[in-house]
Amino acid sequence: xxYRTLLAASAVLATSALSWPAAAYTVFVSNEKDNTxxxxxxxxxxxxxxxxxxxxxxxxxxxxDFKTLYICASDSDTVQVxxxxxxxxxxxxxxxxxxxxxxxxxxxxxxYVSNEDDNIVTxxxxxxxxxxxxxDTGIEPEGMAVSHNGRWAVNTxxxxxxxxxxxxxxxxMVDNTLVGQRPRHAEFTKDDAFLWVSAEIGGIxxxxxxxxxxxxxxxxxxxxxxxxxxxxxxxxxxxxxxxYAFVALGPxxxxxxxxxxxxxxxxxxxxxxxxxxxxxxxDGAWAYASNGVSxxxxxxxxxxxxxxxxxxxxxxxxxxxIAP
Amino acid sequence: xxxxxxxxxxxxxxxxxxxxxxxxDIRLAYLSMTIDRPPVLSNLDVWxxxxxxxxxxxxxxxxAATGRFLKQTFTLDEVVLPEDGDAAAAMxxxxxxxxxxxxxxxxxxxxxxxxxxxxxxxxxxxxxAPDDHLRGTACRANLLHTLPNRAMLADAxxxxxVKKRWSKWFLVIGPRPEDAAYAxxxxxxxxxxxxxxxxxxxxxxxxxxxxxxxxxxxxxTQGPSYDVLVVADEIGDFGEYLPYQTWDPRPVVGTQGLTPxxxxxTVEQWGATQLQNRFQxxxxxxxxxxxxxxxxxxxxxxxxxxxxxxxxxxxxxxxxAFELAGFKGRALSFRSWDGQxxxxxxxxxxRNLVTQAPVEGFLHPINEMDTLGFDKPETACTREGT
Numbered sequence: 001x002x003y004r005t006l007l008a009a010s011a012v013l014a015t016s017a018l019s020w021p022a023a024a025y026t027v028f029v030s031n032e033k034d035n036t037x038x039x040x041x042x043x044x045x046x047x048x049x050x051x052x053x054x055x056x057x058x059x060x061x062x063x064x065d066f067k068t069l070y071i072c073a074s075d076s077d078t079v080q081v082x083x084x085x086x087x088x089x090x091x092x093x094x095x096x097x098x099x100x101x102x103x104x105x106x107x108x109x110x111x112y113v114s115n116e117d118d119n120i121v122t123x124x125x126x127x128x129x130x131x132x133x134x135x136d137t138g139i140e141p142e143g144m145a146v147s148h149n150g151r152w153a154v155n156t157x158x159x160x161x162x163x164x165x166x167x168x169x170x171x172x173m174v175d176n177t178l179v180g181q182r183p184r185h186a187e188f189t190k191d192d193a194f195l196w197v198s199a200e201i202g203g204i205x206x207x208x209x210x211x212x213x214x215x216x217x218x219x220x221x222x223x224x225x226x227x228x229x230x231x232x233x234x235x236x237x238x239x240x241x242x243x244y245a246f247v248a249l250g251p252x253x254x255x256x257x258x259x260x261x262x263x264x265x266x267x268x269x270x271x272x273x274x275x276x277x278x279x280x281x282x283d284g285a286w287a288y289a290s291n292g293v294s295x296x297x298x299x300x301x302x303x304x305x306x307x308x309x310x311x312x313x314x315x316x317x318x319x320x321x322i323a324p
Numbered sequence: 325x326x327x328x329x330x331x332x333x334x335x336x337x338x339x340x341x342x343x344x345x346x347x348x349d350i351r352l353a354y355l356s357m358t359i360d361r362p363p364v365l366s367n368l369d370v371w372x373x374x375x376x377x378x379x380x381x382x383x384x385x386x387x388a389a390t391g392r393f394l395k396q397t398f399t400l401d402e403v404v405l406p407e408d409g410d411a412a413a414a415m416x417x418x419x420x421x422x423x424x425x426x427x428x429x430x431x432x433x434x435x436x437x438x439x440x441x442x443x444x445x446x447x448x449x450x451x452x453a454p455d456d457h458l459r460g461t462a463c464r465a466n467l468l469h470t471l472p473n474r475a476m477l478a479d480a481x482x483x484x485x486v487k488k489r490w491s492k493w494f495l496v497i498g499p500r501p502e503d504a505a506y507a508x509x510x511x512x513x514x515x516x517x518x519x520x521x522x523x524x525x526x527x528x529x530x531x532x533x534x535x536x537x538x539x540x541x542x543x544x545t546q547g548p549s550y551d552v553l554v555v556a557d558e559i560g561d562f563g564e565y566l567p568y569q570t571w572d573p574r575p576v577v578g579t580q581g582l583t584p585x586x587x588x589x590t591v592e593q594w595g596a597t598q599l600q601n602r603f604q605x606x607x608x609x610x611x612x613x614x615x616x617x618x619x620x621x622x623x624x625x626x627x628x629x630x631x632x633x634x635x636x637x638x639x640x641x642x643x644x645a646f647e648l649a650g651f652k653g654r655a656l657s658f659r660s661w662d663g664q665x666x667x668x669x670x671x672x673x674x675r676n677l678v679t680q681a682p683v684e685g686f687l688h689p690i691n692e693m694d695t696l697g698f699d700k701p702e703t704a705c706t707r708e709g710t
Contacts, residue, residue, distance in 0.1 A: 098601075117601055119389055139389045140598050158595060159649065160390040161630065176393045178630065182595070182649040201649040227692055229654045251653070 025281050026084070027288050028069055028321045029297055030057035031314025037071065038297075038313040039087065040288075042281065042322070045299055045309050051087060054080050059101035059144075060319035063108045069321060070111060070126075072099040079113060079124065084323050094131050096122035101185075103144040103153065105168070112153045112166075114141035121155045121166070135173050138162050143186040143197065152210065156183035156197055163197055165213060175213045180204045185277070187236045189260070196245065198233035205233050205247055207263065219247075219258060223268050226252045235277035239302060240284025246300070248275040248289055255289055255298075257305055267305050271298035279320040290317040349397045350387070350629050350637075352622055353418045354380040355438065356429035356452065357405040364561045376429035376451060377402060378607035379615030383622025385606070387629065396629055400622070409434075412441035419443050424638070427451050427621045429614065432458055439464050447638045449621035452614060456509065459662040459697070460704035467707075468641070468663040470624070471617035474509035476697030477584040480669035480681035481554075481577060482513035483695070487683050490551035490575075491519040496544075496566070497526050498557040506556035506579060523548035527562055541569035554578040581673070584681070587616030588672035594653040620656070620665060624648055652680070654693060662705040666693040 025042025035057065039049040054073020061070050062084070069082040072095070079095040079102065082088065095102075096115035099122075103112050110132070111124045121141055123133040138160020146153045146168075153166040161183060165175040180202025187196050188210070195208040207217040221231045232250035238260065239246070245258040251274050257267040272291025280287045280302065287300040291310075297317060299309040354377060361371055372378075384400040391398055401423065403414055411434040418426055419442060426442070428435055429452035436458070439448050450458060450469040459473050485491065493514060497507045507524075514521050525544065545553060545566075553570055555578040557563035563580030575581060589600065589610040599619075603611040611619075627648055628637035640646055642663075647655035652668040659666055671678045682692040694700070 116598055117605075136392070138393060139386050140595065157390075158598075159386055160393065161649075162390070162393060164393075181647055181655060201647065201655045203655075229691070232653075 024324075025286075026323045027279070027297070028060055028062075028319075028323070029288075029290060029313050029317045030060045030071060030319040032056055032058055032292075032316040032318045034314035034316070035073075036314050037082075038317070040297065040311055040313075042286070045311055047311060047313060049087065050314065053082075053089070054078055054092075058318045059099070060321045061102060061104060062321045062323055063104065064106070065108070066323040068108075069323070070102065070104070072102060072113070072319075074098050074100055074116070079111065081126075091129070093124050093126065093129055094122075095124060096120055096131070096134065101142055101144045103146045105146050105153075106148060106150045112144050112146060112155070114144050114155055116140050116142060119157070121153075121164075123153075133171060135164070135166055137164050137173075138176075142184055145186040145188055145195070147188045147192045147210070148190060149192050151192075152188075152195075154186050154195060156186050158182045158184065158200075161199070161202075163195070163208065163213075177208055177213050177215065179206045179208075179215070180218075184234045185236050187238065189238060190242045196236050198236050198247065200232045200234055200250060203228065203231050203233065205236065205245075205258075217263050219263050219265065221247070221249060221252070221256050221265055221268070223249065223252045223254050226254075234275070235289070237278045237280050237287065239280060244302075246278055246280070246287055246289075246302075248278055250274055250276070251293075253291075255287075255300065269298075269300060269305060269307050271300075271307055272296045272310055276318055277320055279322045281322050282324050288320050288322060290320050292316050292318065348395065349399060350391075350625065350634060351399050351401065351423055351425070352380070352384060352625055353401040353403060353423045353426045354429065354618065355403045355405070355411065355414055355418065355426055357409055357411065357431065357434055358407045359431065360407050362559060362561075364559055369560075372607075372609055372612070374607065375612055376614040376618045377404070378603065378609075379451070379611065379618035379620075380427050380429075380622050382603055382606050382615075383619040383626065386602075386619075386623060387626030390626060390630055394630060394633070396634060398626065398629075411435070411438040414438065415441040415448075419446055425449075425625045427618050429618055436462055439467050442466060445638070447641065449617075449624070451617035451621050455505065456698075459664050463662050463705035463707050465707045466638075468621075468624075468658050468665070470620040470665045471614065472586045472667065472669055473664065473697055474506055475512060476664070476669060477586075478506070478509035478513040479516065479696045480584040480671060480683075481582070482510075482517045482519060483681050483683040483686050484582075484671055484679055485552060485577065486517045486519055487685060492522045492549065492551045493519055493554045494545065494548050494550035494552070494574075495521050495524045496553060496555045496557075496563075497524065498555075498559075498561060498563075499526065499528060500559065502558045503556040503579075506558055510554055510556065510578070521554075522550050527557070537565040537569050541566055542571045545569075545574075546571040550574065552577050553581075555580050582671055582678055583673075584669050584671050586613035586667065586669060587611055588613070588670050588677065590672050590675060590677040591651070591670055592677070594651050596651040599651045620648065620650055620667075623650070624658075624665075659694070659698075659700070661700045661703045661708050662698055663707060664697060666691065666696075668693060669696055 027040035054076035056075035059072040098117040138157030140158035143156035180199025182201040235248035272294035274293040415438040
């Protein structure tokens with residue numbers, strides 16, 4: 001490192017240290033190959049605790065009141081329910097086999113779980129702890145999302161390459177939208193007007209108009225020095241104001257910043273190896289991205305679009321969820 | 325749910341391809357031949373009799389699961405000939421029964437006879453023969469290959485060895501014709517990537533290595549100064565007895581030891597675990613490279629059926645628009661110049677996937693996967709009419 005870059009690097013560290021979030025966030029990270037959860041203190045950006053969970057933990061999500069964390073323990077065939085305050089596993093939910101990702105209904109009552117090996121979406125009542133419905137999907141259901149108004153639950157099937165639309169008011173699957181190869185993740189915009197779906201092998205993000213279920217735009221990405229077929233979008237997150245989308249580009253080792261009106265890719269930020277998923281702090285200031293292969297978390301300053309720190313966690317970090 | 329179906333049908337017609345017709349049933353055939361395998365010294369692993377076939381079955385099942393949403397059904401007709409069966413006659417019979425997509429899991433000579441008997445509008449997927457000449461002088465316009473050929477495998481291995489700077493190779497060749505073909509591919513790779521074959525010896529296999537490997541192999545490998553021992557023993561007759569017995573402490577690679585392969589049970593990234601689990605549940609055993617090749621062929625047809633609404637599937641499969649997610653981290657497609665499926669190749673040890681080629685640093689102006697095997701400028705195939 002030259003003197004100049006050293007100076008620049010320390011300058012970045014100094015500014016970021018000053019602008020570190022004042023509020024105490026807690027960042028939860030599932031480590032797929034360690035059967036653990038890393039807990040990061042967001043004020044210091046250090047791992048403060050590592051706790052044992054079920055086998056092959058992948059998707060994790062918080063209840064709207066941030067009191068409960070749900071953990072997909074894929075190889076334990078269960079969803080674990082953790083009390084955020086005490087960090088103790090309270091109980092397990094029946095989830096169907098091999099749960100991978102899930103989404104909560106807006107009232108926190110129902111958990112929609114994709115059962116990757118069984119081509120099923122299982123709906124679990126978090127109160128009665130019972131399975132209340134199951135839906136047949138295409139092969140390898142993965143991405144799950146529930147619209148903010150609760151009307152739609154969608155699932156993406158990775159080998160069938162479709163988005164399956166469940167109308168929650170009728171309790172039936174009513175439509176399917178064909179998307180790019182290997183759809184990994186789905187995310188409703190905050191106004192529920194559009195659904196963004198990433199296609200890992202197709203290398204695109206499809207923007208689907210929710211009322212018509214039709215694709216209205218396909219976003220492509222290019223990263224300097226990276227072959228096009230290594231640009232593989234996975235996680236998608238929207239910022240607090242619904243103006244910019246952050247898209248994790250997998251083995252391209254970058255997170256793209258996309259203008260949500262023009263669909264223009266404005267920036268690509270260098271992170272760790274094979275970036276999977278992200279979450280953004282409730283104040284919208286920081287994004288945390290999990291890097292599967294390098295086994296760390298990249299901390300992104302959202303406003304300045306800068307990666308300010310990487311935090312070593314367990315092996316193959318997968319899901320990220322942030323509680324205030 | 326007739327109402328729901330109607331709505332779904334309408335939505336898909338609008339979304340996908342207005343004006344095209346439905347195809348209710350997409351038929352595939354699997355054609356193979358019983359192979360009488362010669363006895364081998366290392367008889368620990370029993371060769372599965374349904375190798376290849378189970379891959380085709382899984383591919384068709386995968387297609388059918390998607391087809392439910394598109395009103396498409398998929399069927400597989402399975403034809404397994406006896407050892408001396410007439411592949412050409414079987415192919416003609418499949419053609420007259422209306423089949424237009426055949427997964428051929430045959431040795432090279434039977435495959436050539438079968439393809440000669442196939443009508444031009446039938447698409448044949450070679451899922452069983454790794455022979456290089458099938459992608460070269462013996463290529464056909466209606467023949468695609470989902471199994472990697474020997475040149476691809478050797479290049480995958482060569483890239484890794486060169487990257488490790490293990491560039492002095494000692495080549496040990498078995499007595500069978502396929503071993504000679506494998507050795508030819510290794511020599512081509514050495515030339516291509518600047519490695520050097522410093523010694524070559526033919527194994528004539530007169531002794532029972534389980535008893536005498538400790539005395540025979542050190543003597544056999546003594547002398548040359550080399551980095552790795554590259555073995556060409558496709559049926560696995562003696563190669564398993566070379567590791568840890570060489571005169572000098574050297575790794576063994578090739579058909580045994582570190583092995584380049586189209587698929588292996590150690591492949592788990594890129595969602596491969598799900599495919600491995602599905603296969604295990606269906607077949608009760610692990611998935612092999614031949615199974616994978618048959619699976620990929622079936623899936624290619626399924627993908628075309630989905631994307632074209634069962635329109636001109638054969639044309640779509642061979643078009644630039646075609647891409648198949650094959651659990652190897654890159655979109656797979658067929659090379660226009662010789663019909664070979666471009667795909668990453670795993671380098672596998674018994675219980676460890678060491679790496680996957682194309683190896684980082686081997687660059688290509690269009691697609692890095694085309695650094696493996698026959699690239700366009702070097703093809704001997706004239707299927708594009710060049």
